[in-house]
Amino acid sequence: MTASTVSPASSTPSKAGLLAVICFTGVLTASCTAHPPGSVGQGRALNGGLQSTGRIGTEHAQIGEVFWAALPLPNNTSKEPVSIRKARFTEVPKGLKISEYRVFNTEETGGVYLLAYSGGKYGTKDPEKLTNYADKPIRVKGKQESDYYYAAKVTVTGPVHKDLGGCSFWYTQSGEEYKQTLPCQTTIRLGKPLPDN
The missing domain is CATH 2.60.40 (Immunoglobulin-like)
Structure with missing residues (x-):
């Protein structure tokens, strides 16, 4: 099973979608708690x-x-x-x-x-x-x-x-x-x- 998020304006994955994919597949679990820059x-x-x-x-x-x-x-x-x-x-x-x-x-x-x-x-x-x-x-x-x-x-x-x-x-x-x-x-x-x- 795979997951992907594609921006409607382009065919490249968004940063949020990329993070979701990485977390979902378990490739980089340390970043799964990260949040967008400037947010708390x-x-x-x-x-x-x-x-x-x-x-x-x-x-x-x-x-x-x-x-x-x-x-x-x-x-x-x-x-x-x-x-x-x-x-x-x-x-x-x-x-x-x-x-x-x-x-x-x-x-x-x-x-x-x-x-x-x-x-x-x-x-x-x-x-x-x-x-x-x-x-x-x-x-x-x-x-x-x-x-x-x-x-x-x-x-x-x-x-x-x-x-x-x-x-x-x-x-x-x-x-x-x-x-x-x-x-x-x-x-x-x-x-x-x-x-x-």
Whole structure:
């Protein structure tokens, strides 16, 4: 069985058709995940670890409070290194507003601040005073977990009935651009305030 794609304007196969033929016949399997130049492919190199399997959050938020919500710590499950240039929550519910993203180092925060109050309430370091590494891509070697993680500055503006989610990462690997969305769920709900001590 053979496959071919012919451009209607000429008798030469199109690039997309040629790639399909090569992938179909198995001649060059490494190129089967390639995408057209200038486009962003569907990434599969990252894993979000435990943070992608559960839900974090608080049910004691107050209107006007500001939190730093972490996106999953990137784990590169592939053999090739990746350079992550940005990460974002793509599902932001009514009642929450994101004003900026930063990149923190796990050594400075003593792990990942999954959901931290701005100002350093309740014994955590103030995320506002930590070094922000967002000015350059995060490079993660193959088969390794990153030492850096993205976090969003989230202000509570009203009642919240849905969760932050859709943790998307944009990265480069082997000269190709990719976007990958990892499972994540951060719950912020209004409720009785926590005691200050």
